[in-house]
Amino acid sequence: MNIGELLATAANLMATGMVGVFVFLSLLISAIVLMSKVASRFEQPIDIPARAPSIKAQGVPDAHIAAISAAIAQYKNKQKL
Amino acid sequence: MEALLNLWHATGIANFTFPALIMIAVGCLLLYLAIARNFEPLLLLPIGFGAILTNIPLAGLSDPGGLLYYVYHIGIDTGVFPLLIFMGVGALTDFSALIANPRMLLLGAAAQFGIFATLFGAILLNYVPGFEFTLQDASAIAIIGGADGPTAIFLASKLAPDLLGAIAVAAYSYMALVPIIQPPIMRALTTPEERQIKMPQLRTVSKKEKIIFPLMVLSLTILFLPAATPLVGMFCLGNLMRESGVVDRLSNSAQNEIINITTIFLGLAVGSKLAADKFLTIETIGILVLGALAFSIGTASGVFMAKGMNKFSKSPINPLIGAAGVSAVPMAARVVNKVGLENNPHNFLLMHAMGPNVAGVLGSAVAAGILLALVG
Numbered sequence: 001m002n003i004g005e006l007l008a009t010a011a012n013l014m015a016t017g018m019v020g021v022f023v024f025l026s027l028l029i030s031a032i033v034l035m036s037k038v039a040s041r042f043e044q045p046i047d048i049p050a051r052a053p054s055i056k057a058q059g060v061p062d063a064h065i066a067a068i069s070a071a072i073a074q075y076k077n078k079q080k081l
Numbered sequence: 082m083e084a085l086l087n088l089w090h091a092t093g094i095a096n097f098t099f100p101a102l103i104m105i106a107v108g109c110l111l112l113y114l115a116i117a118r119n120f121e122p123l124l125l126l127p128i129g130f131g132a133i134l135t136n137i138p139l140a141g142l143s144d145p146g147g148l149l150y151y152v153y154h155i156g157i158d159t160g161v162f163p164l165l166i167f168m169g170v171g172a173l174t175d176f177s178a179l180i181a182n183p184r185m186l187l188l189g190a191a192a193q194f195g196i197f198a199t200l201f202g203a204i205l206l207n208y209v210p211g212f213e214f215t216l217q218d219a220s221a222i223a224i225i226g227g228a229d230g231p232t233a234i235f236l237a238s239k240l241a242p243d244l245l246g247a248i249a250v251a252a253y254s255y256m257a258l259v260p261i262i263q264p265p266i267m268r269a270l271t272t273p274e275e276r277q278i279k280m281p282q283l284r285t286v287s288k289k290e291k292i293i294f295p296l297m298v299l300s301l302t303i304l305f306l307p308a309a310t311p312l313v314g315m316f317c318l319g320n321l322m323r324e325s326g327v328v329d330r331l332s333n334s335a336q337n338e339i340i341n342i343t344t345i346f347l348g349l350a351v352g353s354k355l356a357a358d359k360f361l362t363i364e365t366i367g368i369l370v371l372g373a374l375a376f377s378i379g380t381a382s383g384v385f386m387a388k389g390m391n392k393f394s395k396s397p398i399n400p401l402i403g404a405a406g407v408s409a410v411p412m413a414a415r416v417v418n419k420v421g422l423e424n425n426p427h428n429f430l431l432m433h434a435m436g437p438n439v440a441g442v443l444g445s446a447v448a449a450g451i452l453l454a455l456v457g
Contacts, residue, residue: 003204003207003208006204006207006216007201007204007205009204009216010200010201010203010204010216010219011201013197013200013216013220013452013455013456014197014198014200014201016451016455017193017196017197017200017448017451017452017455018190018193018194018197020306020447020451021190021193021444021447021448021451022187022190024301024305024306024447025186025187025189025190025440025443025444025447026186026187026190027301027305028183028186028297028298028301028443029183029184029186029187031297031301032179032180032183032186032294032297033183035290035293035294035297036180036183036290039287039289039290039293040287042289
């Protein structure tokens with residue numbers, strides 16, 4: 001193959017390649033969007049009842065609660081003295 | 082006397098050839114860059130040492146029967162090492178930024194133009210006397226623009242094993258040079274106002290989405306581009322181990338022990354390809370030039386794509402993040418963050434740049450698959 005033909009093939013490859021990459025990743029975009037929609041639909045009914053009853057589930061770790069309780073106890077003790 | 086003479090002939094000093102000495106110097110230069118300059122030390126150190134080992138006269142480390150010969154054939158000829166590394170990279174990658182804003186995949190796609198433009202450039206270089214790149218060679222060189230070491234090594238070992246040493250060294254050197262190559266291009270193509278654009282905060286991504294994501298990527302690859310499944314498959318396996326949360330031990334091994342052990346031998350094996358007769362050619366200079374070109378074009382096309390998307394998008398997009406589309410995780414994203422902070426010290430772009438950054442990894446794996454399918 002001479003250089004001219006190689007160049008033509010390379011140009012062709014450039015066009016096919018870029019189209020290929022864009023098409024593939026665009027498909028992936030639509031797939032992700034679709035997945036997020038479906039996932040969020042399944043998420044809500046499970047999440048809401050789980051969160052409502054307990055105070056702990058609001059994201060305060062036990063260690064923090066322990067630390068705060070200890071601090072309050074200490075403060076109260078000091079007040080007594 | 083004869084015994085003494087024989088002993089002399091068995092020394093390295095009596096057997097050095099000038100090209101081998103130059104290659105040992107190249108190995109030392111790589112060691113210097115790794116140790117003193119901290120340029121991709123994890124790879125350049127074993128590569129540099131491999132280059133020294135392979136050029137030792139009489140030891141024959143890279144001849145059939147030598148250690149480096151076996152390491153190369155077991156790990157790189159078969160494509161196993163880059164794939165193991167890809168599994169580790171998958172286990173190290175967090176896709177939440179991309180799942181939260183999937184349009185960033187377009188930036189990862191645009192930056193792959195660096196690869197395909199360089200392919201054309203490599204063939205164009207054939208007009209210069211001394212260069213005779215075939216389409217396979219050109220594709221393997223072009224993948225340097227993917228800014229992804231394992232992908233470059235994987236593709237080069239399949240398409241142009243003779244050029245592998247130069248391609249791997251160019252790929253890793255330029256990845257180390259990302260903080261130097263990219264910012265001038267990014268500044269030249271954007272206005273200060275554009276660089277100050279703030280982007281809305283990303284939503285949180287549920288665990289379910291993160292688990293489904295690798296499986297979905299794999300399914301799409303199986304359906305549309307099976308040639309890319311070795312790379313994408315291992316990547317998705319690593320990512321699924323990470324996100325599923327049930328195999329932390331395996332995920333940790335993939336992220337640490339496996340990737341580290343593989344990196345040592347991958348580096349040595351790549352270094353063993355830095356033999357004088359293969360490396361000291363005019364082609365190597367061409368590969369180094371084309372590699373820099375590939376990086377620059379990839380960066381520029383990513384930025385242009387981001388500018389275009391900013392015009393048509395409802396939520397603002399800072400054009401700088403397009404530059405992160407050339408994988409090089411996480412260096413490119415850090416560079417974006419740094420250039421963004423120069424213009425607005427309160428504008429942190431790191432998380433936004435991680436989206437195109439990991440999209441770039443997928444994009445270059447897809448581009449490698451396309452090249453394998455069309456040229457291989």
